[in-house]
Amino acid sequence: MLRRAFALGLAACTCAGVGVSARAATAPLQAAAERFLRLAQLLRGxxxxxxxxxxxxxxxxxxxxxxxxxxxxxxxxxxxxxxxLASGQGDCEDYAIVKYFLLDACGSAGCARLVYARCERAALVGESPAHVVVIADARAADPLVLDCVGAPPAPLSHRPDLRPVFSFDTHGLWRGVSQEQLGDAAVRLLPWRGVLQRWSQQQHPGLQAS
Known part of the structure; x- marks a missing residue:
């Protein structure tokens, strides 16, 4: 998961991180991208x-x-x-990334953020405390948290187990869930940059360089 990145803090995320290697969009990935669009259409309704x-x-x-x-x-x-979606597998940041882009596709551009947090509940049972969730609207005083742990969405104030470290979207990077900017997430978070590049290619495979 994100154990090493959490241990080293934000500095590690700015200079390190292993992403999935770049690859051309295959038929399964194209089918999964189309499935994503169908989900977004259903949600918009x-x-x-x-x-x-x-x-x-x-x-x-x-x-x-x-x-x-x-x-x-x-x-x-x-x-x-x-x-x-193609593999049907992932850990917390993968769930969060799907949810973030679905929210974005439903008209929440500039509102939703991914949140890198310390999960105190996990730390108490000896698991990695590093956790990623999504907040639906960072402008809200008490934003709604979407998590992969099975709990229904709840306001951040109802999740005392989460200690936000930083949050980000396609460009911005902020301290905690505040409005204090820390830079450009696509520049400072290398794994996120890789996601953005590959996702663009997978959505528009015809635009890839030959």
Whole structure:
């Protein structure tokens, strides 16, 4: 998962991180990208109040929690939505990435963020405390948290086990879930940069360089 990155803090994320190696969009990935679009279309048809709950439930049902070492043979690999949906496997950041891009596709661009947090509950039972979730609207005073642990979406104030370290979207990087900017996430978070590049290619395979 993100054990080493959490231990070293934000500095490690700015200069290190192992992503999935770049690859051309294959037929399974294209099919998964199309499935993503169908999910987004279904979600757009739901009332806004129901969308977060449905999105969270669907993604949690579609993906089996699998540590990175088991799914891709590496300690830390961040998958695109297509890669996660194609394999049906992923860990916390992979769930969060699918949910983030679905929210974005449903019209939440500039509102949703991925949140890298310390999970105190996991630390108490000897598991890695590093955890990634999504908040549906960073502008809200008490943003809704979408998690992969099976719990329904809940306001951040109802999740005392989560200690946000930093949050990010396609460009911005912030301290905790505040408005204090730390730079460009696509520049400072190398695994995230790889996700953005591959996801763009998988959505538009015809635009890839020959």
């Amino acid at each position: 739901l009332p806004g109040a129901e969308r977060g709950t449905a999105l969270n439930r669907w993604v949690n049902q579609l993906v089996d929690y699998t540590p990175d070492l088991s799914s891709c043979g590496r300690r830390d690999c961040w998958q695109t939505p297509a890669e996660t």
